[in-house]
Each structure stands twice: as structure tokens, then as C-alpha cells.
Amino acid sequence: MKKKLLLLLKTAVFIAIFGVCLAGTMLIVERKESYIKNQSFFDQAEKDNIDVLFLGSSHVINGVNPVTLFKDYGYTSYNLGGHGSVLQATYWELIQALDYCTPEYVVVDTYMLEKNYQYLDVMEENAAEDDINTSVEQLHLNMDAFPLSRLKMAAINDLIQDQDIKNQFLFDFIVYHDRWEELNKDDFQRITGDTELNELMGAEVRYNVQTRFDEYTQAGDDEVLAEHTVGCEYLMKIIDECQRDGIGILLVTLPFNETYDDQLASNTAAQLAAQYGVPYINMNDANVIDEYADLNDPGHLNVTGQEKSTAYIGDWLRTNTDLTDHRDQEGYEEWSELVNAYNKDLYEAEQSQTDLATMLNLLNHDNISSVVYVNQGSDAFKDEGILHLIENLSGTTKVEEAVAEGGSYILIKDNGTGDIYEAANMESLESVNTSMGAVTYVPVEEKFRLLYKDEDPDTNYLYSEEHLDADIQIITYNNETGEILSQVYFVSDGETYVVE
């Protein structure tokens, strides 16, 4: 008997050790994206630190930044937007999230309202295999972070038709064990809890600039979708859910390059909102962004677009809700640290970019000063997009004078003093006041310009033996100390600008 008990005990211990090892292995091989993006949600929800929940597709991920919302308004929020999230996926994201927190407000982006299919692994009739694969993969990003629960099972049953694929959501090890060949440090840090999590409370920042904006046929305000879609059905469910739980809801369409069909979807969202008596903002109609500077691509906002749309929503929340400003409250130090980290990342990004448009756009921030010099004959003078970004920086159309006369152009944007100086063609700038001290710009002859501090006339910042061919030079410097932070040279290859 004693032997049997010992055997039983030994077996139990072995199974327990094996179980622990297996659980650890599962953590190591799991794909980390969902964990990295969403883990902070669970941490914040546990602390009851979520006033506002942002939901929707990647438009939301790139369109709303909870960290800048906190920085400027003091509201705590989480961005649970999901790449490719159609509204039924968003609905289940909300339902699962409400199991962990009860926000005061939910902001839902209505993009893809026109989608009229139920199952993400089936999609529309004749959907391409690649699209279905992407759709399923993207749902993993939303779902993987949520532990297995009845709610999750209900969600997967509602979103996925194929039983095998359902199983892959409920036990994602089925899929991710194959990651053994690409494991890296981050994967192993998962078991020690040292993985670097998303520092923007679920948001992501893109920096590129889409300088082209396609014009589509404008739909009339009364033109709506021809049918009641699955997307509409789930938007109504989302509203119902929030109203039932006493949670405020704001429907939005975040800015992007809307096609005619997208406009019909937005109009339909407005109609549904009116039907339910809930607020709706179509930010495409509200002139929130500069379409030629604030889009990363036709569908997604870049960093400046994100800041503008976040601020727009922040203003709305301040005007229409009683949300608390937590900035000076105890217990929110972590948020302040995230703000500092965001500012630091932004500051570093502003100093060096490989894409000219991206760099020019980033210099709109007032935490850094800059000199932008465009040499005589530069292709930039023929590029409407670049000229628009320079005009955004200067706030004037002075650069057009250089375009007209074929000369050079310089812009000194000094955020330390708040002054902006420009010179076109053969104009000079004499001892202008900047954070670097008094600075002088002299156009001596074609392609030879002087830019120096008055206290050190021998150092010409516009001359470099190594960059004689560069036709655009950008100098960044510290607002307070005037310390030069970076000098970046761009060369045009006729179509794009590359760092030299």
C-alpha cells in the first residue's frame, strides 16, 4: 500500500513538473504581439485606471494615443483597436474588455461598417485565401492576450466558422509551437516577465507622410449603405451593450482618405447614431487633419495626425463629459513616466529620419528647433508635397519665391525664442536671434552659402566636404541650449530623397 501511495505521489509530482514546464514552453513560443499590445490593459484594468476605451480597427491603433490624451487632458484610456477589426470583432473585444473593467466612456470607430459577412475565416463570397489568412491572423492579435474563458469561447464561436480554426484560437499553442525556429530574447523574457510592453497603452505610432491625397466622388449626406450589414448589426449591439451598462458611447470615423463607399458607411453610422441618440463625429468632415501631411498612408494617420485626432477627441470629452483630470493625482505616476518616454522617443525621432517628408513633418513639434536649407536647383522645389510640408513649418509661402526664381531657400524655426526666419534666393539673414545665439546666413554664390554663429564665423554649418552633392540639409538643435543635435543631408534621385 505504502509503495502504491509513493508511486502515486511520484506520478503526481512528475505530472506537476511536466505541466509547469509545458506551461512555460507555451509562454515562450507564443506570438508576443498580442501580449505586448494588450497586457497593459489588464494591468490598468486591475487598477481601475481606464476612463475611456478606444475600439475599432487599425485606424484607431494609429489614430488615438492614450498617452498624449493623458498628457494634454489627464484622461486615462486604453486603445484596444485591432488590426483589421471588423465590427463583430470589435464587439467581442468590448465584451471581453468589460469583463475586466467598466470605463466611463467607450469610443468606437465605425470603419468597415459596410462589411457584410459574419465569419472572419469565410469573409465574402470568393474571398482570396490570402485575405482570409490575414483576417484570421489579425484576429489572433486581438484575441490571444485574453485568457481562455467562456466569453472567449462564445466570441470565437461567433467569429469563426471552422472548428479547427476555432481550436487554434482557444489553444493557440496549436499554431505557435512552430515558432521554435525564430525564438529570440524577447520570447524567453516572457517567462521572467521582462518583455517590453507597448508603452502607448495599446496605440502605435507611424511616422511616414503620404503627401498625395486621392479625391473621390463626394456622397450626399443622405446617401447610405444599400443594406443593413453585419457591421451595422454589431455596431447596434455595441451601442446596446454600452447603454445597458450605463457606459457613455461616442461613435467616430477617424480621418482617412475616404472612398465613395466609405462615405456611405460614415453616413450610415451617422444615421444609426441618430437612431440611438448617441453622438457621432465624422472627423473627415471636421477638418481635423491636414490631408497632405497627417496621413501615413491612405488609411492610417501618422504621428501628427494621431496627435490632432486625439486632441479633437480630448476636446470633445472635456466639453461633453465629466471625466477627471488625473495628471496631478497620486497613483498615476506611471502615466507621467509614459508621457516622458513618449516625448523622449519623439525627440529622438525628430533628430534623424531617412525620409525627408517624415523629417520635415516631425519638425512641426515645438520641442525642437531646426534649420531647413534647400539648395539652388533642388528637386524639392518641384515637389508639391515637400513644399507643402515646408510651408507647414514656416507658416508662410516664402519658399514659393525660391521656386519662382530658381534660387535657394533657408528656414530657421527657433522654438526657443518662438521666432521663424526665412530667406529666399539671394536674401541674407543678419545676426538673427536664436537659441544658438546670433546667427547669420549669407548666400555668397550659387551652391555656396554661409550659415554661422556670429561668435564663431569660421564654422559654416552649410558646408561639408562629405556632402557637397546634398541639395537639402536639415539641422536640429536644442530649444534651450542651442546645442546642435543633428545634421542630416538629403539627396534627390529624381523621385525620392535619400539620406546621404
Added chain:
Amino acid sequence: MQFVSFEFLIFFPIVCLLYYLIPQKFRYIWLLIASYVFYMSINPGYALLLAFSTLTTYGCALGMSLASGNGGKKAYLIACLVVNIGLLCFFKYASLLSFNIVLPVGMSFYIFQALGYLIDVYKGKIDTEKNIARYALFVSFFPQIMSGPIERAGNMLPQFKESKNFDYENMRSGLLQMMWGYFMKMIVADRMAIIVATVFDSYDKYYGTASLVASILYTFEIYCDFAGYSNIAIGAAKVMGYDLMKNFDSPYFARSISEFWRRWHISLSSWFKDYLYIPLGGNRKGIVRKYVNILIVFIVSGMWHGQTLAFVFWGLLHGLYQVVGALLKPVRDKLVEILRIDRESFSHKLFKMLFTFMLVNIAWIFFRADSFKQAFGIVSHLFVMKPWVLTDGTLYTLGLDRPNFLLMVFGAILLIIVDIANYKNIVISDKIKAQQLWLRWIIYIVAALFIIVCGVWGPGYDSTSFIYSQF
């Protein structure tokens, strides 16, 4: 339900647990129920055919025991053979006659097993089994119903009557053997299958060494696949206290084709020997008749393995290897004498082993190919020298990336080491079991996790297929 499935990982522990919990005298009934559930999980309708085969062989065996004369017994035997082999042939070959009929999984195995019982009863080797449930369990025993080993009633029926108490040693040995089977199948065979499929499906694109590599990989793949399955089956039975016969015994170390068949799919080879070759006269009726008998046995073996002519050719090839080998024996002996070759030398043994391996390898091409055209195409490409494909990265373009390819090679090396040990009668599992607990446990856990993580299962994951910016 396949052995490599979640369903089986749930099914098997439950069956074992209940098996040991219920009273001894009811255990075989529980196993019978579990076996039918297991088999019906593939297609419930298949159970009818299984039951039909079981009932006809059971009934005829009972009839034989009651029949007074030899004529009556023979009538029962022939009737039952005709019905069951007819049934097997119908399902095997109906598709060739444009019927939309698929051969039920395991039918070739359980019909042979049941017929083996019938013939043994006819020959008086064993007594008739009166208990129909116990006999039905013998035919349907779930670890071996799908792909064998094709057991003998003389081995299994007495075991089903015995009391089986839980035995820790049996459980440990069984689980270890199952784990080794999963390793062969999921780590090695299923990886090799990817490269083999790439080359065989586009054989006209691959000349020379790539074809040779693919053919060798197939030779290993089919071994790992089938022997892996057998190991899982034997291990699973062992956990419940049943000893199934060994089905593979380091077959690629054989130094002749006849030795190969004593080491490969032993349960089938011995079945053919006992129930076909010997009844045909074996080697007792002269040398010509012996060769004819060999050819008949291997042609039938080819037919048993598959429906197409390629399988028949594969069987014929193995028969011819042996006949030609026997005919050339005087020449070979003379050569050995002239060249003063030491038959006991390692080099001679190695040469014979490699030669046998290559003969088997070429025959497998016909087994694997979809058509004669494809098979002859691959064989004709086999010896075109393009050794640079071994070093220029071509091997990593055949369906497996570098890490997976290297893992496959590692698996194959481990397999060869274990087979060498087995060939020298060294039992690796006994060596492991002899270690201290901490080391044993580490080996068990690491091995299990290795198979679970690196095994080929699930839908696969390709990080490059994720295109986040699409929506």
C-alpha cells in the same frame, strides 16, 4: 481518430484510467467498447464492415469446431476466405472500376488478422474462441486496428483472458516506446515527407543528387512513419499490459533482401510466410517452385499494399531481387573466393548493407510514385552527378528551411544511432531507466517537450504571412 491527434491524447488516458479502475472480468468489454469508439471516430459506417468480418470469421471458426469431417471444416474455411478476401478486394479495387468507394482504414490489417485466426483454428494450432466479445476485441483492439502489427490469435487471445494488474514498469516502458514512435513520426518522417513531396511532385525539375537525396529521404520517411506508428501502437498496448509483436527490427541494416523482410513489417512478412508461402509449398517442392512461390508472395504483398500496378511492380521487384540474388549466388561466391574477400570483415558487411539499402531504395520509388512514368523518371535522374546541391543551399529550397532541415538531419542521426544500438541488442530505454530519477525525469520531460514543440502538427505558422497594414 489518429494517434497524432488531440482526440487520441484525451481518449487514451481516459481508456487506460477506466481500464484499471473497472473490475478485471469486465476489462476486455471496456476495451472492446473503446476499440469500436476509436474505429468509429473515423467513420461510424466502417464499424459495420469490421463487425461483419468479425462475425463471419467467428462464426466459421465455431462452425469448424462443430463440423464432423475435414470436408466440412474446409468448406467453412474456403467460404470465409472467399467472403472476406472478396470484401477486401472489392473495397481495394472498386475505385479502379470507377466506383466511388474508398478502402476503409485498417481493413487490410484486421481482415488478415481475423483470417490468420481462422486458419490457425483450421490447422488446429489454437482452440476456437467461444467468447464473441473477446474475439471481437482481438480483431478490433484499438492500438493496432489501423496499421497493425497484424497480431496472431495465439498471442493475443490468451492475453485478453489474463488478469492484468497495473504495472508501473509496463506503463513506463509503453510510454517511452510511444514517445519514440511520436519522435519518428512527427520529428523525422513528417519533415522528410515535405522534401519528398516537393521532388516527387516536380520530378522533371530535379536531376541528380536532389533526386537521390529525396529517394533516400523517402526510404527513411516510410520507415519512420510506419515504424513510428507501430511503436505508438505497441507502446499503447504495453501501457495496458499487452505485449504486441515487434514489427520492425533495424531493417536498413539488413545485408540481403530476404533479411530485410525478416526485419521490415515483421507481422505482415511472417503472416505471408505462415499463411501463403508455406501453404504454397514454400521451399519443399523444388527450387523452381520455391522461386515461383517467392514471386507469388511478393506480388500478393504488393497488391495488399496498394491498388495500382506500381505496387504490384514494387512487390515483384522485391521478389525478383531475391530470385536473382539466389540465382547469382554461385557467381557471388566465386567472386568472393577470387577476390579473397573476408565475409566477416566490416567493409564486406557494410557493402552488402549499402547494396541492399540501395535496392530497397530504388523499389520504394515505385511504391511512392504516382505513376510508372514518374517512378522511371526519378530512377533515371538518380545517378546524375550534381553533388554541389549538397552545399549550395539547394537542399533548403525543397520545402524545409535551414532550421527544419537541420532538425530533420539531427532526427535521422538519432534514429540511426538507436537502430545501431538495437542491432547490437542494446536497449536504449533500459539504459535510460537505469539512470537516477532526476536524470530520467529530465530526459522524459525534455523529450516530450521537444516532440510537442518541434513536431510537425497543427496548421503551421508563418510569420511572414501576417500583413497588418491591409486593413
